[in-house]
Each structure stands twice: as structure tokens, then as C-alpha cells.
Amino acid sequence: MTDDVTGVPRNPAIVELRARIRDHWDEFTPAARSVCRSLSESTPERLLYLSAQELGVASKTSNATVIRTLQALGYAGLAELKDLVAAPFKTGLREERLRSRIESTGGDPKHVWDKVITESLERIEFLNAHMSMDSFKEAVRLMLEAREITTYGFGANYVAAEHLTLKLRRLGRRSRCIQTAGFRLADDLMSIEREDVVIVIAPGRLIIDAEVVIDRARSVGAGIILLSEQAVAERLAGDVTVAIHVPNTVTGITAEVLTIIVTTDALAQAVAAADTEHTLESAHTLETLRQQLGFE
Incomplete structure (x- = not known):
């Protein structure tokens, strides 16, 4: 059993994600199954910094397929899944989160720009989807x-x-x-x-x-x-x-x-x-x- 906050068994959202994947596996297309594999193989820490486009590349599909698969799993989108996965990290060490953020951007200015824009859009879309x-x-x-x-x-x-x-x-x-x-x-x-x-x-x-x-x-x-x-x-x-x-x-x-x-x-x-x-x-x-x- 993994004890640190990044360990899959310790993150309830990842456990729930894998359960949903098992429940829907038989009805999924090969492309959707490929997305599911990429999602379930990602650690919580890595998943927080992935965009739909990056997941599409990793699963050899597309960002549209990633979003459709997440919606089929019962999520409004990637932002909602990230929000659930993030819960244990909110009490994590500030230094560890800073290191993860820096490493995720890679240091390339264009990559940094894309990361900021992508997360901004994800958060605003999540806000819109959940606004009462x-x-x-x-x-x-x-x-x-x-x-x-x-x-x-x-x-x-x-x-x-x-x-x-x-x-x-x-x-x-x-x-x-x-x-x-x-x-x-x-x-x-x-x-x-x-x-x-x-x-x-x-x-x-x-x-x-x-x-x-x-x-x-x-x-x-x-x-x-x-x-x-x-x-x-x-x-x-x-x-x-x-x-x-x-x-x-x-x-x-x-x-x-x-x-x-x-x-x-x-x-x-x-x-x-x-x-x-x-x-x-x-x-x-x-x-x-x-x-x-x-x-x-």
C-alpha cells in the first residue's frame, strides 16, 4: 500500500476512475479503451498536469476522443476529474507542488504558455458547467x-x-x-x-x-x-x-x-x-x- 499522496491506492478519485472504467469497458470503442488505459496508468500527480491534447497524444487518439470518453465515464470533462484527484494534494507540501509545477512546464516558453492557456480554459469550462x-x-x-x-x-x-x-x-x-x-x-x-x-x-x-x-x-x-x-x-x-x-x-x-x-x-x-x-x-x-x- 502506497502511503504518499501521489500513490494511486491512496487517491480515492483514481480508485473511482478505475472502477468506472471497468464498468464501461465492454461498451467502449478501441479508441476509448486506449484513452482509459492512459488515464488509469497515470499517477494522480501526473494527471493533474496533463491536458486533453497530451492525453490524446499518449493514447494515440485525439483530445476530442479524450473528452468524449471522460463524459461517457460520467465526468463533465478533464477539469472535473482533476478537481477530484486534487483533493489529497491540497494539504501536501508546498515545495513538492512547486517542483511538480516547474517540471510539468518543461521550461520551454511555448510549452509554459500552452500549459497556462489550457488550464485557464479548463477551469473556466468547469466553472461554466457547474454554475447554478x-x-x-x-x-x-x-x-x-x-x-x-x-x-x-x-x-x-x-x-x-x-x-x-x-x-x-x-x-x-x-x-x-x-x-x-x-x-x-x-x-x-x-x-x-x-x-x-x-x-x-x-x-x-x-x-x-x-x-x-x-x-x-x-x-x-x-x-x-x-x-x-x-x-x-x-x-x-x-x-x-x-x-x-x-x-x-x-x-x-x-x-x-x-x-x-x-x-x-x-x-x-x-x-x-x-x-x-x-x-x-x-x-x-x-x-x-x-x-x-x-x-x-
Whole structure:
């Protein structure tokens, strides 16, 4: 029995993958069986960094055959399989993951570019396939009715929170981004009111500060929109008003905030489209102020 995180027997997603392959083997074409062999022979660590095109080359088929085979196995695509395989790695050593990421890109600039683009597309496609429109629409409704929209994100996700706040302000929506942590955070939490909406961005995990932000919003009756991975979203489903699943990446090849930025852009655009006159009036005011400041 292999004990390290990369060992096949220790990765439940690989065990499940092999079970699905056995169940569907008789109904598969030779090409699909070739894809299955390549999938089942890959270690979890290697599978995380493979693209559909690379799997197509390895199995002497095509990336389209790879995707069709994965869908026949019950996966939305390669990104969903990677997301399941990645679970044990999320507590792995940072140095080991960094080494794997560097080795997977090979050092060639063109190969690095292709890797980043491929993973970006995979993550966005995965986001699209798993987005609940009911949750998305409810989040937009909450934002439209809010007295003030407060955004919160820690680490790299602060960038996404600040980005969303800026966009909402330009749309004429009262919004602020919490920029404090620890002792000073309490001062910012004091101003959250019942008519507000708090957007918490925490893709992979929750720190104590984020949990306190959610607790404070819940205690005053404010709406809470959580942008997070499936496991965190499911665990906090009863503590927030709306939970939106945004897939993270364990590889580090693309930025953690990639799918968060896409989601927040979509939320802001939906808010803008819901009240065209208010949006246009705000745009006119913004342009007038810029001209007064000397910007044409």
C-alpha cells in the first residue's frame, strides 16, 4: 500500500476512475479503451498536469476522443476529474507542488504558455458547467436590493474583492472592500447592517477572520454571498444566503483568483444590465468627474 499522496491506492478519485472504467469497458470503442488505459496508468500527480491534447497524444487518439470518453465515464470533462484527484494534494507540501509545477512546464516558453492557456480554459469550462443559475440569479437580486455591498477576500483574493468593489462603485452601487485583518477587522465589521450584502471570497479554505465576517453578517441579518470551492460551499450552505461554486487549482499553473474574477465580472455585469438607466447615469457622472480632473 502506497502511503504518499501521489500513490494511486491512496487517491480515492483514481480508485473511482478505475472502477468506472471497468464498468464501461465492454461498451467502449478501441479508441476509448486506449484513452482509459492512459488515464488509469497515470499517477494522480501526473494527471493533474496533463491536458486533453497530451492525453490524446499518449493514447494515440485525439483530445476530442479524450473528452468524449471522460463524459461517457460520467465526468463533465478533464477539469472535473482533476478537481477530484486534487483533493489529497491540497494539504501536501508546498515545495513538492512547486517542483511538480516547474517540471510539468518543461521550461520551454511555448510549452509554459500552452500549459497556462489550457488550464485557464479548463477551469473556466468547469466553472461554466457547474454554475447554478438559480444561485447566480439570487446573488444578483441580493446585490440589487442591498443598501451597501461589502466585499471580503484574504490573500490573493483581496485583489478580486477590491476589483469587484471598484466595478460596483462605477455602476453607481454603494460598495466597500474590507481591507483590514485581525484586531482592526472588528472596526469594519461594526458597520455591516441588516439591509447590506456581504460577499465573502474564499476559494479553497476559510481562515478565522473569514468565519467571523460571516458570523457578523449573519448575526445582523445581512445577506451573505459565498464564492468558494464545492466542499467549503456545501459545509457553509446553512450559514450563508447563497453559495456559488468556483473551482480552484492545486497545480498553481494559473492564478487562484482566475475563476473568481470571471464570476465577479459576471455578477457586476448582471447588476449593470438589470438597471440600465441607473448604470448609464452613473457612467455619465463618472465621465464628468474624470473630465473635471483633466482626463479626457
